[in-house]
Amino acid sequence: xxxxxxxxxxxxxxxxxxxxxxxxxxxxxxxxxxxxxxxxxxxxxxxxxxxxxxxxxxxxxxxxxxxxxxxxxxxxxxxxxxxxxxxxxxxxxxx
Numbered sequence: 001x002x003x004x005x006x007x008x009x010x011x012x013x014x015x016x017x018x019x020x021x022x023x024x025x026x027x028x029x030x031x032x033x034x035x036x037x038x039x040x041x042x043x044x045x046x047x048x049x050x051x052x053x054x055x056x057x058x059x060x061x062x063x064x065x066x067x068x069x070x071x072x073x074x075x076x077x078x079x080x081x082x083x084x085x086x087x088x089x090x091x092x093x094x095x
Contacts, residue, residue, distance in 0.1 A: 014038065033085075 007029070009015040014035035020028045045054035058067045067073050077086045 009035075 007015065007017070010017050010029070013032055015029045016032050017027050017029055019025050040056070045056055046052065047054055059065060060067055075089075077089045081089075
């Protein structure tokens with residue numbers, strides 16, 4: 001039987017392919033940590049009353065200031081980040 005091509009989402013580390021049945025093997029695709037981190041990008045919010053798409057924004061809890069200024073704020077690995085995640089940020093030049 002020919003081997004299945006790897007999904008781009010698996011190859012990019014967004015999904016993991018796992019067997020869930022051994023007799024007549026079947027697989028499921030599960031979000032990885034990296035895939036879960038994209039949830040805010042994928043999920044669209046809609047105002048329940050008007051049906052209009054919401055325009056989400058990220059603000060600082062203490063200051064209330066918008067955090068979308070890429071000159072003032074950058075993403076970095078948090079204090080409990082794994083070595084793998086820290087390595088990613090180092091590769092991206094944002095250690």
